[in-house]
Structures are given as structure tokens and as C-alpha cells.
Amino acid sequence: MSLAGLRQGKPEHAGHGEAGEQPHEVAADIHFAAPFSKENAGMDESVPGGAYNFAYLDEETKRMIRRAILKGIAIPGYQVPFASREMPMPYGWGTGGVQVSAACLTPDDSFKVIDQGADDTTNAVSIRKFFERTAGVETTERTAEATVIQTRHRIPETPLTEGQILVYQVPIPEPLRFLEPRETETRRMHALEDYGLMHVKLYEDIARHGEIATAYAYPVKVEGRYVMDPSPIPKFDNPKMEMAAIQLFGAGREQRIYAIPPYTRVVSLDFEDHPFVAGKAPHDCALCGASDTYLDEIITDDAGSRMYVCSDTDHCATRQEAAA
Amino acid sequence: MIALEGGFADVPVEASRAFRAVLEAMARPGRIEAVTGAQAPGLSVAASVVALTLIDGTTPVFLAEDVDSPALRQWLAFHTGAPVVARGAAMFALGGWAALGPLGAYAQGTPEYPDRSATLIVEVQRLENAGAKLTGPGIEREAWLNLPEVEAFLANRAQFPLGVDFIFCAGDRLAGLPRSTRVEG
Ligand SMILES: [Zn+2]
Numbered sequence: 375m376s377l378a379g380l381r382q383g384k385p386e387h388a389g390h391g392e393a394g395e396q397p398h399e400v401a402a403d404i405h406f407a408a409p410f411s412k413e414n415a416g417m418d419e420s421v422p423g424g425a426y427n428f429a430y431l432d433e434e435t436k437r438m439i440r441r442a443i444l445k446g447i448a449i450p451g452y453q454v455p456f457a458s459r460e461m462p463m464p465y466g467w468g469t470g471g472v473q474v475s476a477a478c479l480t481p482d483d484s485f486k487v488i489d490q491g492a493d494d495t496t497n498a499v500s501i502r503k504f505f506e507r508t509a510g511v512e513t514t515e516r517t518a519e520a521t522v523i524q525t526r527h528r529i530p531e532t533p534l535t536e537g538q539i540l541v542y543q544v545p546i547p548e549p550l551r552f553l554e555p556r557e558t559e560t561r562r563m564h565a566l567e568d569y570g571l572m573h574v575k576l577y578e579d580i581a582r583h584g585e586i587a588t589a590y591a592y593p594v595k596v597e598g599r600y601v602m603d604p605s606p607i608p609k610f611d612n613p614k615m616e617m618a619a620i621q622l623f624g625a626g627r628e629q630r631i632y633a634i635p636p637y638t639r640v641v642s643l644d645f646e647d648h649p650f651v652a653g654k655a656p657h658d659c660a661l662c663g664a665s666d667t668y669l670d671e672i673i674t675d676d677a678g679s680r681m682y683v684c685s686d687t688d689h690c691a692t693r694q695e696a697a698a
Numbered sequence: 699m700i701a702l703e704g705g706f707a708d709v710p711v712e713a714s715r716a717f718r719a720v721l722e723a724m725a726r727p728g729r730i731e732a733v734t735g736a737q738a739p740g741l742s743v744a745a746s747v748v749a750l751t752l753i754d755g756t757t758p759v760f761l762a763e764d765v766d767s768p769a770l771r772q773w774l775a776f777h778t779g780a781p782v783v784a785r786g787a788a789m790f791a792l793g794g795w796a797a798l799g800p801l802g803a804y805a806q807g808t809p810e811y812p813d814r815s816a817t818l819i820v821e822v823q824r825l826e827n828a829g830a831k832l833t834g835p836g837i838e839r840e841a842w843l844n845l846p847e848v849e850a851f852l853a854n855r856a857q858f859p860l861g862v863d864f865i866f867c868a869g870d871r872l873a874g875l876p877r878s879t880r881v882e883g
Contacts, residue, residue: 428710436710437754440717441789444752445813447725448863448876450835454813478721480714536726565809597835597878599859618838620725635725635836635878 429476429509435459439477439631443622446633451596452564453547453630461626463504467497468543469626471524475505475541478522478622485511486520491528491668491685498526515688527590529611531667531689534619536636542605544625547632549593549603569601572643580648589653595641596634604640610652610668615640657682662693704737705777706750712736716751720865724874727832728841730825732870738777739769744867745792745819752817753790755779760804762793765821791818795846801854804862812859815877822846825868831882832875843873851881 427433435457442456461469479485487502489495493515501524502513514520517532524541534540550560553571563569572593579587586592592609596602604615605623615621621634634640644650658665660681667689669682684690706712712735719731736746753759759780761770774780785791785803798818807815822844829844830851843866845851854861854877861877875881 428714433709433713434754434756436713436717437752438756440721441752441757442813443721444724444817444863445815447721447836448878449812449859450878452812452859455811478714478718480718481711482715539721561810620721633725635876637838638835 427508428481429479429505430461431459431473431476435473436477439473442631443474443477443633446622446631447620447635449600450634450638451594451600451602451632453632456629456631458626458629463500465627466545468501468524468526468624470624470628470631471526471541471543471626472501472504472624473626474622474624474631475501475522475524476509478539478541479505479509479511481510483509483511483521484519485509485513486515486517486523486688487513487525488523488528488530488686488688489526491530491670492687494687516692517686517688527606527608528668528685529607529614531664531684531686532692533614534617536618538619540617540619540621542607542621542623544603544605544623544628544630546591547603547623547625547628547630549591549601564600567599569595572601573645576643577645580645586644586648586650592650593643595643597639598641601643602632602634608653608668609642609650610654612640612642612650613652655682659684659690659693662690662697664690664693702776704739704746704773706735709750713751716747719872720748720751720874723865723872724836724863724876726836726841727834727875727879728827728837728843728873730827730871730873733872734870738773740765740767741770741792742821742867743870744872745821748819748865748867748872749774749790749792750777753778753780755781757789758783758787760785760788760791760793760816762791762797764794764797765792785816788816791816792821793819794821799850801850801862806857806860806862809860812861815860816862818862818864820846820864820866822866822868825866825871825873832879833882834879835876837879843875845875845881848881848883851875851879855880 442454446454461472485505487498489498505511517530522539526543548560554560576586590606591603592612594602594604618636623632642650655669661683667684670685672681674681716733719733723729723731733744733747736750738746757780759782761782791798804816826844827842832841858877863877864875866873
């Protein structure tokens, strides 16, 4: 049975900010050839034998992104504006994450890309190939071996360590956007630490559903100051955000970079009488038996039979190998 | 030394490694990182590397009087193109601790845009994990760094999320101190 094949049918999650902007498993590959011509690829003549600059972006752009990353690290959870560049892929493919990865990667890195936990989706494979070709980095599917991991919508199950960087692809960086569309207003609310609207929204959830219904992109407060959108990861992953690795977030179309340094306090918003619950499907993984992982529901035949398997394909495969 | 010398031999690769060292240092206050590949007239290797990695024509620089020289200006102009300005207009500042002050003269960011603040590249005699106790983001329990003083960092932390950020340089080593760090004497 090909798990990869089955994943093609995985339904899109309906977390906020997802509607209509997340091409997933589209048929086409990213076309590298044209953008890598000398004329438009920010070529650096100093690169020996290179037809484009190291990690694709020109040095001035990488410096600008690097400065934004450092300010993001200095102000955890705050969204730093940056001048997002055109990348040779559409916005829904994670251009923000790709630019952050490009600014971070060195030739010594081992690079991993996951798309909703899987290394083998078209999107993940394309981004991996992109940096193999432009930065000459080694790539890996093993979480433990990777030094830079770019992710769309998951945090790996294997705990990350010092020396690793997790780069999130972010569609909508502003957690208040769906409550207040005006940028000037959301800026003011962050400046004044005025997060009343967010609490009202969560409380309305409770009034309507008896619990906080938000399952993805569940808002967090970082180091007791900024309310932040963790990107559309399942809330199951929220507790993992207090980790030893550096977390960087890139939103390409929205032109924002933000960061969480290692060991930073990340608290999911909740209420005393309705505490945050990470939640988990009441099943074990059908392939590796794990009882503590985030599971995908997979339709296994035309009759609608279904099974639950780890969304993190590397974690699942590693457990199966260990058991074999 | 002429201006042309002292830059990265392989800019994209050396800058990428240098940035990772600065990122690790800033993300883990107290962590001392080693860097290599640049030498500006009158600056440490570390300060030279940080300058080449982060500074360019879009980032005005203040040069404190203890490092300012025609040779350094020439080197900066050739390798970075950064305009040299007064403290208040600078995105980066270079110099020794005493000559860089007062901290209040630099851009501290605004409530809506706290990132619009200066980063100070501070030359110090040595870096070691002793002296001031550091806690906060990036630090699992506590870290130690020999800071030039304590009072200024307390005042800087008190205005969080506004404030300036620091990269301390000694020889080929550097350490970061973001505004988020809590410093105790
Ligand atoms: Zn499994």
C-alpha cells in the first residue's frame, strides 16, 4: 500500500486563514529553469561556476532578511516587516519560509522539508530540490539529522534540539486579522497589548460550542507579551513550541518574519474555567502503534474504509524500522 | 592596510556561516561563537565579520570615536557602502562601550514598530561566561556573560519591547544580548 498515494486525497484542514490560498498536492512541479537565468536570478559573479547566487537570493536581500530575523529574535512573537521577494514559485508554496531558509542555510547544513508532516509531497520535494540545486545543501528526511527544517503546518514529533532551526511557512501571520482587518489597528492593539478582542472571540467559541473550537492556528502568547499566530499547525503541536531549537516564521505574501528563541515561554490562550487542551484523536497509529502522535485519517478504499496513521512520516517510519 | 583588503573571500558562503554564528549568539544569550574571514582597520575580526554580514548601503552606521578613522571609513565604504551618521540616525553602531554611549541617543523603536531600533556592535577586551547573570528567552535556566556594566542593560530591558540590541565582540569571538534578556549584577 502506498501511503504517499493515499495522502493525495487528504482533506484540507479548515483552520483560519486557509481558505483558497493553500494549493496542496497540485499536479505541477515548480519550474526552476526560467527563473535561474543569469538575467533575473540575482546572479553573483563571485560564485565559482554558479549560474545563480548561493541559496538563490542576492546578498543584499539575504542581509535584509537576516536583519529582520535578528530583530524578530530580539522581540519574540513580534511581526517584523520585510520586503518579500518574488520567488520562482507561487505564494501558496511557502515563499516566506523559503526566503527565511535561504537566509539561514550554509553549505554545511542538512535540510529537511515537511508538508503537513510528510517529506514526500510535491511541495516538500520541490523545496528540497530547490535548495539542493541553489545552495548545494544535503537533504534528509530524518528529523534528528536535519539542522534546518522547513515546515508547513506541523512540528515534528521527535523533539528538536539545540543546533536545529525550524522554519515555518506562514499564510496569515496576524492573529488579529480576522477580528480586525485594518493593519493600523492591529499594530496599535499589539503596541498596547490590547488583546481583548481575541479573548472575546475565544469566549464566543465557548458560548457557541461549549469549548474553544479553534483546532488550527490556535493563538499563543509569547514570553508574556505578544499574541502570535503559530501558523496553521494543529493545536496538538502548540505545547511543543517551548523547545530547544530556534523557531523562525516567514510569511511571503504578507511580508512578515517573526521568531521564538529557544526555551521561550509560549502559552496557548485560554480561560481559567476552560483551560487549553492540546487534544488528540482517540486512536493509535495503525502503522507504528504510537499512542502519542498527531494522526491523519486516511481513506483506504472506495467503500470508505479508514485508518489512522502518524502525520509525521519520518517519525512513523523510524518507529516501524525500530520495531522490525 | 588598503581598503580593498580584509573582506570575505567568498561572500555568499562566508556571510552565511557568519550569520548563523550571529543568529545562535543572539538566540542564545551567553553563547560565545567564533567567526572568521574579515579584518577591518582598527576593528576586531568578529566586529569586522558582523559588519560585512549585516551592514550595507541601506543601513546607516555610527562610528564611535575610539574606532573611527579614515582607514575604517574607507573600508566600510568599499565593502558595505554604509553611510556614516550620528547616533540617532544609525541602524548599527561600532565602537568600545564607553565611546558608544549614551544608549538613549540611539533609535529605540516605536510602540508599533519596536524593530526600528539600533543594534550596537560593541568591542570588548574579552568574552567569558562569568560576571552578570542572564535569564530570559533563549536561556534554558541561566547564563553568564562578562558585561561592561549592569545598569544600562536594566534600563534597556525595562522599556521592552522597545530598546536596542547588542553584539559583543572580542578577537574572533562574539556574543549577543537582545533587549529581551534580564540582566542581574
Ligand atoms: Zn505511526
